[in-house]
Amino acid sequence: MRADLAYTHAVPKAHRTGHTVALGVDWGLNTLLSAGTVQLNGEGRITALGAGAQFRAAGVLAKQHRLRRLSERLHTKADHYMRLIAGHDHQLAPKLDVLRSEIQHVSNRRSNLNDALAWAAARWTVDQAIAAGATVIYVEDLRSMEAGGMGRTLNTRLSQQVRGQIADRMRHLATEQGITVVTVPARNTSKLCPHCLTPLRHRKAPDRPTIAGWKWAICPHQDCRWQSDRDHGAWRRIAARGLTHQATTAYDHTSGHMAIRTVLDNLEANAVLTPTPKTNRKDRTKTGPTRPRSTRPAPRRRRAPSPARPHGPAGQRPEGHAHTDRTRLPRAAHRHQGVNTTSTPTTSRHRPRGAALGAGFHLHAHASPPRWETIPETQSNPGSPS
Structure with a gap:
């Protein structure tokens, strides 16, 4: 025995006006949703809170496209069988029944995929609004995208994005949190600059130059020069338009939806949107005299202290070429290298710089200092042959 009981619970009331933080949502073809938050300040200035985010479902949309193509082929084949049968008892009748069952199976798969995609996109949008503290979600009007003259391919892609289901799920989840969902006109949201309302110039994205489409928008105004993804500019325009026209929000008693019609x-x-003023996070107020800094700092390998000299015969190699037991590297002339000193040439044209100092033919190639030992003097025998 199964019983289906209706369950209701109280939710906060959604308000049409009085919003200061809003989430703008823009629809796209390759990128399903682009959303971001803006804030209305007391003096009427609107600023963006963050850089926004995007909901990408390319894999799901590709699978949805494959199921649609499969469904079209099955319908075409079933129609061909029906023309061949033409109301008579034909041997193709069992195959037609199999095709109809397969069509129903593919249709169920498409419905389940659309439903899962709608819930996921709506849940993501509402979570973005909750995280930003927004009290209203302004969504681009879906009917404005169903324009004529776009071509068969583009109209098919628009119809495959289950935008109506996403909007319904979005209203359902937002109502439980007391967040209002309002549709706004989509005219010129991707065409005008969100900072100065100048018509934008669209280019290829600088980080994706090989992908088809004009996804990057640049403002030609010399005082603005705003540039970003065109979808990010669209949600800024949608959110700013909604906050500015929130007094004209109308409530439809038939459908229960709120919309800004004009x-x-x-x-x-x-x-x-006005640019967010840049604040200096670090206090650079001078509290004392400036430390003297050398114009010629020490080499990088000399800045770290050398390790201490080990007590045993072996240990860690000291840093660089300077020994740890010598505070100053002396010149070659003071190394007592009388027996190892290279004589200074007098006839040759080549005069090495280090030869005069007794340092060999290279100025920086020094011989190790000899260990001088005291040799005891021996008395020589005059009668001996030595």
Whole structure:
């Protein structure tokens, strides 16, 4: 015995106005969702909170596309069998039944995949709003993307993104948190600069030059020069437009959805984002005299102290060429190298610099200092042959 009981619980009330922190959501083709948060300050200035994020589902969309192509081929084959049968008892009738069962199986797979994708995208969007402390989510109007003249391929890609299901799941999850979901017109959201409303110039992305499409937007205004991904500019425009026109939000009693239907020109001129002022995090106030710094610092290998001289006969090799027991490296002329000193040439044209100092033919190649030992003098015998 199974019983299906309805369960309801109280949720916070969603408000149409009075929002200061909003999450803007933009729809895309390759990137399913692009979202970011903006804040409305007391003086009417709108600033962006962070760089935004993107919800990418390329793998799921590719699988969805393959299932759609498979479904189209199965439907085409089933229609061909039906024309061959033409209402008569034909031997292709059992094959037609198998095709119909396969079509139903593929349709169920597509429905389950769309439902899972819709819940995942809606959950991600609501989590972004909760993490940023936003009280409203402004979503691009889905109906504005269904325009004519886009071509068969683009219209198919638009219809395969289950945007209506994502919006419904988004409203359901946001209502439980007291977050309002409002749709705004999508006109010129990717065309105008979010900082100065200047028409953007679209280029290939600098980090993806081989990928087709004009994903990178650059503002040609000399005082602005804003540039970023065009989807990031779109969610900034959507969020700023929603906060500016939130007084015109209308409630549809039939569907229970909130929407901003029209855009006012005088308010649209103020729906711009101002750059966040850069603050100096480090206090550089001078509290004393400046330390003297040498214009010629020591070499890098000399800055670290050499290890202490070991007590035993063996140990760690000292740093560089300087010995640990000598405070100053003397010149070759003071090394008592009388027996090892190279004579200074007088006839040859080549005069090595180190030869005059007794350091060999290279200025920096020094011989090890000899260990002078006291040799006792012996008395020689005059009668001996030695």
